[in-house]
Amino acid sequence: MKKLEIIENIKVRSEKELLAFSEKPKRIYFTIEKSALSKIAKYLFREVKARFITASGVDTRSNIEILYHFSVDEAGLVVSLRVILEKDNLEIESLTPIILCTEWIEREIHELLGVNFKGHPNLKHLLLKDDWPEGNYPLRRDQ
């Protein structure tokens, strides 16, 4: 599937929920509302048959940003979906019911940044030990 086609489809599907868009050769970044994440991720994983690479959570001091990276291998593209979360409402829909392999990375972001993934089947610690003090998030900058 061509790059332009993917960009066009994501734009159509997200409509007003698309907040920003930028591109570099072979790299596309979309900033979307968190309500649109599931349907865009579903489109990329199920229809485009993109491979889920990983997600990266960032504390930008004002917000927490999560980037979901997908690889469209036949076009050599990396499509990144950026979702911005308010610090007083760190909750987002889990992608694990749609994409099996997001299980680990959501657990990782949960324990390192304190994001709650709604609907995750098993949101326990991944890297940190089980008795890690609650409310301590190693990758947060405000602690």
Place this chain on the structure above:
Amino acid sequence: MSKKVIPIGPYHPLQEEPEFFTLYVDGETVTDIDIEIGYNHRAIEKIAESKSYDQVTFLVERICGICSTSHPFAYSNAIDNLLEIEVPERALYIRTIIGELERIHSHLLWLGLAGHFLGYNTVWMWAWRYREPILDIFERISGNRNHYAMFKPGGVRRDLDEADFPWIKKTLKGLIPKFDMFKGAVIDDPVIRARTEGIGILTKQDVHDYSVVGPTARASGVAIDIRRDDPYAAYDRVDWKVITAEGGGVFAKAIVRILELYESTNIVLQCLDKIPKGPIETNIKDMPVGEGIGRHEAPRGEVFHYIMSDGGNGPARHKVRAPSYVNIASNKKAVIGETVSDATIILAAVDPCYCCTERMAVVDAKSGTKLMDGQDLIRLSQEKTARMKK
């Protein structure tokens, strides 16, 4: 029959991912598996935020002791992508040569250990012996047998000496007959074939579901390879092909790795012939605000680095995704329903670290008494092969 729990792990300090597998077995059959990682979490991503861009190159080189160049390779690609700079041609060829030599010694290491687990200790000894010349090449090029410190954003740190080329070519060509020997020992041996074909299978759908990468995906007939799909370094300037196999079992994974030995040798030889003269780095003056993504096809699959810059001296956020992070998770699919004597080789087939499997122990879930340890499990695996030989 009472259910038994087999804990595998947890500690081993050698590779980037110490893992802890808990196998639930019913008699001989594995009924469930629980995978835990994080026993030796070193917080590399957090440390990277306090280092300068130059220092991070050395930091990420220490993520893995076997494929030590994979992470600097992907990291340099990420910074080059962030800055959108042109890396000099000569540096691109040098990067390719280092990356491919590393694949050869990493695959040999896997083959040796796989041989050992199956009771083929000759293959194990061969692999160690013929891995040595590759390390000698690295020593001549970089002064180091591992942790070569050759990479930097914008280019490479050291130039290659043209006077070494004839010796490097001779050494590599001398290895090809040895690879034939491996091919013969593994592909043509009916016992290894019977022992490994059809166990630990990942279907094409599993490859997509678990998003596995590298030889683990290619052994299921899924032709994905970052070197071809998203070309970087000099991979689009040389002639090579992506190796795939059908079946998705342990045997197919071995075939992919053995055939990749030839491709990698071929790539290095072509690079040594084609490498142009010129500068080896682009000078980077300052870092703008922005983000970059770099990928590299490491011996185990795609390594992914994401860098976010706030214009400061070092990365504001550095995300690293090693291939084993997704490959190990797929063991959940591959190992359930198989027997304990096959579990050792299946869990090893994605090429994670082996110290874990060495530390396997069978414990009675009720009484907690130790019934078998790692040595026993390897023995179990070797005995099965010996039985099939008869």
